[in-house]
Amino acid sequence: MLDFSILINNLDTYLEGFKNTVLASIIALIGSFIIGVIVAVMRIAPIKPLNWIGSVYVEFIRNIPLLIIAFFFYIGLPAIGVTLSGFVAGTIALAIYTASFIAEAIRAGIQSVPKGQMEAARSSGLTYLQAMRIIILPQAIKIVIPPIGNQFINLVKNSAILGMIAGLDLMYFGDLVSSHTFVTFDVYIFVGMFYLVLTIPLSLGVGYLEKRLARSH
Amino acid sequence: MFKSKTSKIAGILLLSASMLLSACGKGGEKETAGTAKNALEEIKSKDKIVIGVKYDTRLFGLKNPSTGKVEGFDIDISKELAKDILGDEKKVEFKEVTSKTRIPMLNNGDIDAIVATMTISEERKKEVDFSDVYFDAGQSLLVKKGSPIKGLKDLKKDTKVLAVKGSTSAINIREKAPDATVLEFENYTEAFTALKSGQGDALTTDDSILYGMADQDSNYELVGGTFTEEPYGIAVKKGNKELVDAINSALKKMKDNGKYDEIHKKWIKSN
């Protein structure tokens, strides 16, 4: 049987980690969404250099491990004089990494809106940015919600890498509990349960949205 | 699309499933202790001893990427063991362990023995068998030269002390300096890199390991002397008296014929 006394005796530790995992996820979620939208707009804006920058960002970040980005912010940046705590470095890395996937999802969404709409909006006197904000983005958002939702689930799972740079998250504290109690199996099962408490509702929500949006099309 | 329904079931059933899993798992735990009897015979019959050593600990076990060889005090001791038990110091194979992976690796049969800056402790004795002490270390602190931290008493609130997961020093420091913030890392590489990156004010572990770091980077020094005793032992799987005896007799021979002192002098300058 699972030894629930481990959970009870170390509940404060678990909850501290859980709190930081939630916090890192929320901050990275907002950050990645903002960066993702900016990069997506850069990729499709009618200005070539912006397209290139956006493409380089997406292609490069998507194709390297999150761990390298996290290590870079944690122990690479101090080499040039910027020191970030594990929590901050990890959260920034998460936002930057996830943003590349979100940008790609948004770009696909925007490009699925017929080109004619942009032309019509422009000819009725809106600037490019206005047309984007008022006409295109609201439609695109509906299409991109399910893939973005999936990226957010991935983000929560990926936040576990904070544990590798002393980011004080669930994984980090789970690890501490296990090295101090000399129990691993039960400790990690509890860690897993805490993650499921976060990810299962998210999955349910994304599944629900997917179903609803599929119906409305 | 019945994803949501199944996710719900997943959520509800997970608890019971994990309980079941651990329930049947715990049954098997007890059988494992007696399986590896006569590890000594086994080592002799395969004519090779596989030893788990550190790859990231200067002076004790450090991988040299240029030569592909591991070098250090633990390595030389291991070679002497192979020489005594199998008659040839080349009949030893090294595998990398970290403070976290060494006990699982020993228990799953990846390695025959651990010679990896491992402190003999009561907790660990429940999981592995130890040889006699082969090195006396003590926990200390490593700081950047000129740091205001001169010893344990300076580890106040808001000081960040770096340690390694699964090491005795990580546990000790919380008792000795309860106010300080302790950050734990996967291995010494990460911990020392973090210290050098300014992610902490001091790094704590055995003085022997810290000397290696100070040796690598002269901007760092040990302060405050030692505040625990960390006797290193060679660990083998539980219930292998023959192997422990063979290791102890090899250690004794090394000490008697001066080989131990020679190795000690080669690697350990201070003390």
Add this chain to the structure above:
Amino acid sequence: MDIAGALSVDNLKFLADGFKVTLYIAFVSIVLSFIIGIVLGTLRYAKIPFLSKVVALIVETIRNLPLLLIIFFTFFALPEVGIKPSITVAAISALTIFESAMLAEIVRSGLNSIDKGQIEAARSSGLTYTQTLWHIVMPQALRRMVPPIVSQFISLLKDTSLCVIIALPEFMHNAQILYAQNVNYIVPIFIVVAFMYFIVNYCLSLIARRLESRQV
């Protein structure tokens, strides 16, 4: 920063050794998880009483856990219950378990995307359910699944780096050993490691894109 020192011939060779391990572990895990993923995804799609539900439960649970936790669990927790994998076996198992669950979901939605009318037509022309699945639905679905499967493989290749926590001598681990030598190596080594991953994964993603465009 010490670029010349960090990227000496010996160091690059050492990194290459690590990269070989990364590729090997990723390749074995890809093959295994492809097979298991197809089996699990099909079982879940087929709506076999009880069995499909059990598969769904397992797949959903694993999909919702961090891979890092699964790697930890495989290597550090399983020995407590008598299963004692070596580092390589633990790494391959953990990656396979996680990626199989991810692939199972891709396979299931691929199968779901095939028009139900086709199944009915095939059934009424005398094929059994299994035959229909095997000869009619699967070949079409597989073609649609190729791009997401390739993306998943890219993820797997990147995720191999997480095995650094169990000291698997892969790319990231060897990078760590190198920058342990000298703090000035950190940035150059990171750049090389990032570029190696980028080159391999970018090529894979180009292949995925070509396959995708060919389909339309």
